[in-house]
Amino acid sequence: MQLTRHWEHFGLVNLALSPLSALFAGAVWLRRYSYQRGWLRRWRSPVPVIIVGNITAGGSGKTPLVLWLAHHLQTRGYRPGLVSRGYRARHTDWPQQVSADSDPYQFGDEPVLLAQQSGCPVCIGPDRAAAVRTLLAAHPCDIILADDGLQHYALARDIEIAVIGAQGLGNRWLLPAGPLREPASRLQQVDLVIHNHPTTTGHQMHWRDPVLSHVHRHDIAPRPLAQLHGQHVHAVAGIAYPEHFFALLRAHGLILHTHPFPDHHPYTPDDLHFSPPLPILMTRKDAVKCQHHALPDAWVVDRTLQPDAAFITALHHLLESYAG
Numbered sequence: 001m002q003l004t005r006h007w008e009h010f011g012l013v014n015l016a017l018s019p020l021s022a023l024f025a026g027a028v029w030l031r032r033y034s035y036q037r038g039w040l041r042r043w044r045s046p047v048p049v050i051i052v053g054n055i056t057a058g059g060s061g062k063t064p065l066v067l068w069l070a071h072h073l074q075t076r077g078y079r080p081g082l083v084s085r086g087y088r089a090r091h092t093d094w095p096q097q098v099s100a101d102s103d104p105y106q107f108g109d110e111p112v113l114l115a116q117q118s119g120c121p122v123c124i125g126p127d128r129a130a131a132v133r134t135l136l137a138a139h140p141c142d143i144i145l146a147d148d149g150l151q152h153y154a155l156a157r158d159i160e161i162a163v164i165g166a167q168g169l170g171n172r173w174l175l176p177a178g179p180l181r182e183p184a185s186r187l188q189q190v191d192l193v194i195h196n197h198p199t200t201t202g203h204q205m206h207w208r209d210p211v212l213s214h215v216h217r218h219d220i221a222p223r224p225l226a227q228l229h230g231q232h233v234h235a236v237a238g239i240a241y242p243e244h245f246f247a248l249l250r251a252h253g254l255i256l257h258t259h260p261f262p263d264h265h266p267y268t269p270d271d272l273h274f275s276p277p278l279p280i281l282m283t284r285k286d287a288v289k290c291q292h293h294a295l296p297d298a299w300v301v302d303r304t305l306q307p308d309a310a311f312i313t314a315l316h317h318l319l320e321s322y323a324g
Helices: 012-037 062-075 107-116 128-138 184-188 242-251 284-288 308-324
Strands: 049-053 081-086 096-097 120-125 143-147 159-164 192-195 204-205 210-216 230-239 255-260 279-280 298-302 305-307
Touching: 049 062, 062 081, 062 107, 062 143, 062 159, 062 305, 081 107, 081 128, 096 107, 096 128, 107 120, 107 284, 120 128, 128 143, 159 184, 192 308, 204 255, 204 308, 230 242, 230 305, 242 298, 284 298, 305 308
Parallel strands: 049 143, 049 159, 081 120, 081 143, 159 192, 192 204, 230 255, 230 279, 279 298
Antiparallel strands: 096 120, 204 305, 210 298
């Protein structure tokens, strides 16, 4: 059963799941309280740690924000290092350092994407504190960005940033009756909240016009997505909410043959053999896993974001207060 389709509202399915949500809420509260009281220990990094996470299950736009932060911090003279869980990575020996040419099936698609797009050292592992220690032992990082990990309290943090995705907070119930990993009140305790959708309140991500880059060939210059207006294309998305990607393409006038896959799907060449032969468009996260497949007419839809000015100002104040 696809629970996510029941998370926007509250009906009979949610009512049946509500006892499990109550148990989950109790476990979440006890775990957080145990860290606050010191019954469970946190490890504090010798350099500042910025956590970028969310309180909902599924994608919200954390990784694009981590990439923006990495580039922005580099322009201000920082040497960031990145850590993440490495979800769906096949390695069993942790932590692991990730490079731009690492195998996404062994190390996870998002960590390899981060290494390719950020130019920063990346380390992954279920124990984020161990990943940070490994990173600092190997690289002269002076600030750490953690992609996800808002609920990973074993790693102490200096700045918390919560991202709210286009789906919002749904019915505001905790898992499994709703999409929340923690109560909505958790947002009042983080340092910054930013929305990945238009909003009249709070900080917001502004997305630049998307461009197309070839999956394999780097000698082909990127071109605006708008150039495909009115054309038929195969749209591939193995992300948490494929419809968000498809809606973006439709908004730019493309005629879609949609091919949704599960989040973090391990693509094979047969998965991408479509008829009729048309251009294939995919997300950057999908493209990381398709780089070695023979796809002569496959394109990545790239979007870069720009947080609003107030978010950037607030971030600078937080960084300055830590430095001071």
